[in-house]
Amino acid sequence: GAVVSQHPSRVICKxxxxxxxxxxxxxFQATTMFWYRQFPKQSxxxxxxxxxxxKATYExxxxxxxxxxxxxxxxxSTLTVTSAHPxxxxxxxxxxxxxxxxxxxxxxxxxxxVV
Amino acid sequence: xxEVEQNSGPLSVPEGAIASLNCTYSDRGSQxxxxxxxxxxxxxxxxxxxxxxxxxxxxxxxxxxxxxSQYVSLLxxxxxxSDSATYLCAVKNIEGxxxxxxxxxxxVKP
Numbered sequence: 001g002a003v004v005s006q007h008p009s010r011v012i013c014k015x016x017x018x019x020x021x022x023x024x025x026x027x028f029q030a031t032t033m034f035w036y037r038q039f040p041k042q043s044x045x046x047x048x049x050x051x052x053x054x055k056a057t058y059e060x061x062x063x064x065x066x067x068x069x070x071x072x073x074x075x076x077s078t079l080t081v082t083s084a085h086p087x088x089x090x091x092x093x094x095x096x097x098x099x100x101x102x103x104x105x106x107x108x109x110x111x112x113x114v115v
Numbered sequence: 116x117x118e119v120e121q122n123s124g125p126l127s128v129p130e131g132a133i134a135s136l137n138c139t140y141s142d143r144g145s146q147x148x149x150x151x152x153x154x155x156x157x158x159x160x161x162x163x164x165x166x167x168x169x170x171x172x173x174x175x176x177x178x179x180x181x182x183x184s185q186y187v188s189l190l191x192x193x194x195x196x197s198d199s200a201t202y203l204c205a206v207k208n209i210e211g212x213x214x215x216x217x218x219x220x221x222x223v224k225p
Contacts, residue, residue: 006158034212034213036215042217043203043215043216043217043218044159044203044215046212046213046214046215049212091156093158093159095213103147103149103161103164104213105161106151106158106159106160106161107158108157108158109157109158111156
């Protein structure tokens, strides 16, 4: 399968600051990337879908001004959590897909803790 | 109604037994179905994908799909303690989005 690298794996930040999470496809061109959030003992919740070169499509209830997604190249998407608050603490996971694969491949996930 | 539904469990089976995990979905136009395994604190990893009705076998894993009933299942034969994890059913809907079920927590007891 294809390799997706997500960085950082863990981050602790102060309330009110912003955090950027990177998601890279290492051996394929990711035409579509997905960002998920997972709270403890809950399933993955899709936050947004981004296609390279276009604006992300956000799921209902996800604030696009708070969770900034950039998919400027076929191998990189970033999620920026702006003005983070403790309730934003969660496990954030990206996944990426290209036209050759039906399935999406996941990054390692980022554990965000806002203190 | 949730798009993808799973019994959250927990499901407990003895080592060597068959574990059966079930999933139903609401979007009749869905074409692609996946099972992911997620260990605690880790990202999901793909175990099986299935696209047509019937069974698909890969080692100890068998995925079963019934589009008429909108049902997909995963059977794990000869269950091992290392199979203990949360199993996520995922369905790619007609818009191309990957939607996940809540996951079923499986415990295989030695």
